Amino acid sequence: MPRMPSPTTSPAAKSGPARALETLGLNTPIALALHLPLRYEDETSLTPLAQARPGDTLQIEAVVQDARVELRPRRQLVVRLVDDVGETLVLRFVNFYPSHQKTLQPGARIRARGELRGGFFGREMVHPQFKAVQPDTPLAAVLTPVYPTTAALPQAYLRKAVASGLLRANLGEVLPAGVVPAGLPPLREALLFLHHPPPNTALATVEDHSHPAWQRLKFEELLAQQLAQAQSRRERALLAAPVLVARPDGLHAQLLATLPFRLTGAQQRVTHEIAADLGLGRPMHRLLQGDVGAGKTVVAALAAAVAIDAGWQCALMAPTEILAEQHFAKLVQWLQPLGVQVAWLTGSKRGKARDRALAAVASGEAALVVGTHAVIQGDVQFARLGLAVVDEQHRFGVAQRLALRRKLQLPGERQTEPHLLMMTATPIPRTLAMTYFADLEVSTIDELPPGRTPIVTKLIADNRRDELIARIRDEIAQGKQIYWVCPLIEAAEDTGEAPAKPARGKPMAELRNATETHAQLSAALSGVEVGLIHGRLKPAEKAAVMARFKAGELAVLVATTVIEVGVDVPNASLMVVEHAERFGLAQLHQLRGRVGRGEVASVCVLMYSTPLSDSGKQRLRAMAETNDGFEIARRDLEIRGPGEFMGARQSGDALLRFADLAEDAPLLAQARRQASWLLDRHPQAAQAHVTRWLGHQLDYLKA
Template sequence: MSSDRAINNLADQPVTNLKGVGDKFAQVLAKLHIHSLQDLLFHLPLRYQDRTRVVPVAGLTAGMDAVIEGEVTAADVVFGRRRSLVVKLQDMSGSITLRFFHFSAAQKNRFARGVRLRCFGEARRGAAGLELYHPETEIVGSENATTEETLTPVYPLTEGVSQGRMRGLMQQAVELLRSGAVTELLPANLLPKPLRYPLSDALVYLHSPPAGTQLEKLAAGTHPAQQRLALEELLAHHLSLLELRRNSARVAAPPLPKNKSLERDFLSRLPFSLTGAQQRVCEEIAEDLAQDLPMMRLLQGDVGAGKTLVAAMAALKGIGAGAQVVVMAPTEILAEQHRINFCNWLEPLGVQVAQLTGSLKAAERREQLGKIASGEAQLVVGTHALFQEGVVFHNLVLVIIDEQHRFGVRQRLELREKGAASGATGRLQPHQLIMTATPIPRTLAMSAFADLDCSIIDELPPGRQPINTVAISNDRRDQVMERVHSAIAEGRQAYWVCTLIEESESLQAQAAESTAEELVEMLDGARVALVHGRLKPEQKEQVMGAFKAGEVDLLVATTVIEVGVDVPNASLMIIENPERLGLAQLHQLRGRVGRGSIASHCVLLYGTPLSQNGRARLQALRQHSDGFAIAEEDLRLRGPGEILGTRQTGEIQHRIADLQRDAELLPQVQKIAISPHLTEGIRQQLIKRWLQNKPRFAEA
């Protein structure tokens, strides 16, 4: 490679400039989003191995990766459940077993008694003390073999790339980096003092940390070199969301003024008044909808805070303008609950409500599609079926999405595109109101939803009772059943929620069915009903209707009742195996009780033994009734991917930054983002560096 090429910007150099990378192997690297030498350098290690020093055998602990050196004292083939080669290795401090399940005769002969061997591997507990399974081995002479001078990086890989090959490529790239250039995009004066670490130095350090580097600091992601890159990555994500925000401001949306008489009529029919928080949020939404720019608002509110009523007030703006509004929910049960609520509230005002879910029969679906396409239905409630092929809207001006984190972002985009193509609005974008009863911690909202305005209903309707939460071991199941029996005898209703790790709805249904049978037998005379994901919508509706009407004493359910069900007389909830669920989901389930004026109880019936993390989750639920406090705790215990539902949707998967660990960098990121020293050119280069090869769905 010519020296003048080496000093070029590495962002412009394809990986094929490296020795051993042809077009075919470049396609393999592209699966890792590696196209240029800069991409390669930003492909950072997952962890490190310390091969820089030899550890005495006596200094090993289970789970430790280490280099050891000693003399072979025995090598035998052992026949147990699996045939294995067992080699005994001894140094001055003690002895250890090396175990190989795949080996040849030549390999066995290599480990002759008296041979001096250097090994690298992970120490694990075996039948007779610590063992190394399939360690890397090297025969050494009387002179000690040289050890590595730097920590050994372990990289994320894909099929067709080995660690050895990736390390070889990275060594070439790091050499080029020493003489080449990765552009320093951030002026030093914008960085906090501890992070004024030249970018090239940070990259060289992270690909080859010197001997003596603290592994713990690197593992925790808190080394200044890592933090320097984390800050830049968070800034790139933040800038991309702000760019999307600016782009959406360039798109027109139909302004929706208040329809005072329609809204006054609606409010006068309610048996209660809006809370102060509901009124404030309704005003914020009304101001957005009156603009000719698309509203992008996130509505957060704890369980039972009255988000659906606020959504109805927003819907009236679109309906009052003679246009169409869509409400999308993640499950058929929740969609059905919304349909019932909106029908009760809006049909007396002359508003037609249509429904579109996956389980509609063909004739019913055709009828609903006709009403939607003609505009006869002013409000459409449904599930993901709303954005399937063949669904045509009539002048869609507002999309309300409930429990937004349960949808893939692609799905939200498709629904918005359908709206933009609908009827009289031409290519105007519909407004979007995104609701969640899973409060998103402030640190996550700052980063994940920088392109959304945020409204919070931080006040519960008057009369809501606090819920007493207790955790009881499954060993005391009989006592819990007695408690349920007493509640039913007093005329109260109860939920019994079955949880399963398996995703399979059929297995969940079977578990719920067997629990219901057991409860019928144990609770003599109690009226027990069952609801789960495999029931047809009309069956679910029938069961839920009977429960709501007081014809059922105990409802056995899977987590399908997590959201949307409102039965004021239900004052007791039993959640089996709560340790299997996230805190936010448990809080959602618990919110099904305490909706009336009577004291309510939630029993967490956990399995034993309970892990430390499981114990911490249940303790947090007992201590907190505020959804936002629970969300912060959930973030601490489970991480951002779980809470935002992004493990499935591909959003917010950072290469090095961690929203939880690096939360303290976010205020700094926001400050840098608005700095006049950050030119438009630099902004675009930062976004390109960190996001150009990743799916960017944040437009939703």
């Protein structure tokens, strides 16, 4: 939702609840109107104490007969009530404030709501909600909402704020007749119902979001998202881009002829799709997705060859130095013998070496530039950038992706952009492709190159650690190599590492770290070279360790998730992931993909500690049941939801608050159909709808 500009009143001058509203982003009428209840309380009726049964949650009305603070068995406020026919009830408060005692004075008429218990001394409620009333105080006519809030924001204050927002927000209909699916209520009516349902409402339909009022909100949100993506696609179609066409006997053809392998059918198909886009004269905005090891790098190299063949530069950006270096090594191997100069730019490259690389990029001498986010820093100037390739694009923060888009604007030609190819080894489920990637063309490599051996995945508890180390000795004796991955405890910003998420089980302080495991394995595997790599090592040190492992000088490599992507050692046959329950599905699938890269039979061992959370069990079960990255992605979306799957927390905003992509595919399909029609026939209504729902999020959706 759009946010109001900072108010003139300083935050320090505001009351606690007012500051809490701002913290929750509830500082506009529309934001308040869309802050929906978590649940509801029924204060529309009273239950006579004579009819009340233990275990029921109910509301009673009675008069305070006595109120006192008891010190045993612990300090508590005990209030005895008596109703109009002489039935009694005790209210018990272990935590109480002077305001409780002031309200609960003898003689005060009270309405209390809570769970009735049958105590040793009779019926009682523990910590009920209560308020003072008069004998003629009317009952609530609708259910009482209970909103998501914080300790500094009482429900009573928030209810008043939301009610005010509902009155002030512009909730009038902006969509033409026929756009909203039949049977759904107007927006204002839907919101009023969801905030204050009548007593006879079937709450099950509200709680499972199947009620027409919920369906209206979901459709509105999905339509706004589809409109924004369709607008982005149309705006890009109006821009110009270099026309990049490969010559019949040029670099593209030479690269194909010299590759030491044949492209798979899927690689050939996506290569043609990309080449067709590059020759259209408008900016390509394409996502290339393929499972781990599907061969995306060579597709990117062939796209780069088309750009270079046409006299333009290409930049390839990766989130970590290890992944960038892996790309660099392959691209140099393939393209340098064909006369292409490849520049290397990372944050660790400094001094004269960096100056020389910058000069080569600025002059156009370096036709291909490979690196990390250093590629988009301010001092990097391209002579003729025609194509940008971003690998593992979801691992870049929103700010970095926006910076890349601005960097792509060609100097002096405001309406001209280079082509953009994004790559990911985290396949995108179809519903996500229809929403968050609706403004992209998607190419899919759905076929692995020949020679890749299936990876067997095994789950073992951490109490079998000694058995596993014995297995490692056998693997080493056969000349095999092993990865042993530990969860990261401290983040290392420059490497792209991130801490494994805490889950139920051992606290972070008790997790085995890479340094400890390296020492343990070195002692247990006497005479075996065990390497260690993690995010705190300097780039040169990491490169030296990886070089030794690739050369076979190290039999075991203990690592953090710094080796999650880009590492290619065909002789590695065993991957051990310690505390696997702490890792996300996408991470586990990427780590598993570090083995099985040659003809050697490979195993991935996921070692877990108990107790396992429900989501931890689901993730490990999914890994054991399938090697298919697309199925892994589908299950990951089910477990985490689209916000986390897409890294929406990087922006601080959940991109879909109400719709559920797993359940609302029919609504999504309708929204998708209506978006194009609205943009064609009613562009002003389309813009009003997008502004109401997305506001400041538009840049994030386009990043």
